[in-house]
Amino acid sequence: MKFFIDTANLAQIKEAHEMGILDGVTTNPSLMAKEGIKGKKAVEKHYIDICNIVDGDVSAEVISTDFDNIIKEGKHLSKLHEKIVVKVPMIKDGVKAMKWFTDHGIATNCTLVFSAGQAILAAKAGAKYVSPFIGRIDDSGWNGVELVQQISQIYSIQGFKTEILAASIRSSLHIIQCAEAGADVCTCPLDSIMGLLKHPLTDIGLAKFLEDAKKFA
Numbered sequence: 219m220k221f222f223i224d225t226a227n228l229a230q231i232k233e234a235h236e237m238g239i240l241d242g243v244t245t246n247p248s249l250m251a252k253e254g255i256k257g258k259k260a261v262e263k264h265y266i267d268i269c270n271i272v273d274g275d276v277s278a279e280v281i282s283t284d285f286d287n288i289i290k291e292g293k294h295l296s297k298l299h300e301k302i303v304v305k306v307p308m309i310k311d312g313v314k315a316m317k318w319f320t321d322h323g324i325a326t327n328c329t330l331v332f333s334a335g336q337a338i339l340a341a342k343a344g345a346k347y348v349s350p351f352i353g354r355i356d357d358s359g360w361n362g363v364e365l366v367q368q369i370s371q372i373y374s375i376q377g378f379k380t381e382i383l384a385a386s387i388r389s390s391l392h393i394i395q396c397a398e399a400g401a402d403v404c405t406c407p408l409d410s411i412m413g414l415l416k417h418p419l420t421d422i423g424l425a426k427f428l429e430d431a432k433k434f435a
């Protein structure tokens with residue numbers, strides 16, 4: 219399973235990249251706004267800055283909702299950097315636009331996916347990634363990880379090539395569960411990635427080893 223970081227914060231992206239475990243980045247308009255980036259040029263520069271840090275795909279989301287403007291915006295975003303993947307919402311014009319992007323060699327990430335039916339449409343449109351929103355599904359009293367399992371089973375039976383990108387991750391446990399459920403990619407906040415490091419027996423064991431090492435130093 220690939221690890222993406224789900225942020226537009228450059229310091230956090232650098233920190234994850236420097237650990238050597240980062241395969242890409244996802245952003246969305248809310249994450250960009252959180253960084254205080256204002257204006258089209260500043261947003262574009264920020265995407266390029268992110269692309270210059272990481273080695274893998276960087277999702278940049280369109281904010282248009284009609285076919286013509288999604289195409290115009292997506293074409294422009296994809297030209298900013300070769301690592302850019304155009305993130306398109308799961309709406310009717312979005313599906314039509316993803317098929318157009320697929321036919322024209324532009325990679326897409328289908329976002330705001332909450333059902334298996336939507337994931338089938340994303341695959342049919344040739345999306346490179348489909349992003350089921352695990353945490354938001356859990357927040358609504360459903361089970362996000364079960365959706366990943368269901369999509370994984372359908373894609374495997376049908377031979378769909380779209381990669382399952384588990385998004386809206388809220389915890390380290392979500393990452394482990396998504397790996398078990400067959401996610402190809404997990405996009406996570408930095409805290410959830412760092413949480414995977416933690417185990418008290420590791421800390422206790424290391425303290426003991428370092429103490430004993432003093433005996434023969």
Ligand code: E4P
Nearest residue numbers: 224244246349354385386387
């Ligand atoms: C990433 O592609 C999604 O936009 C993001 O994971 C959504 O996360 P949230 O539900 O925490 O806003």
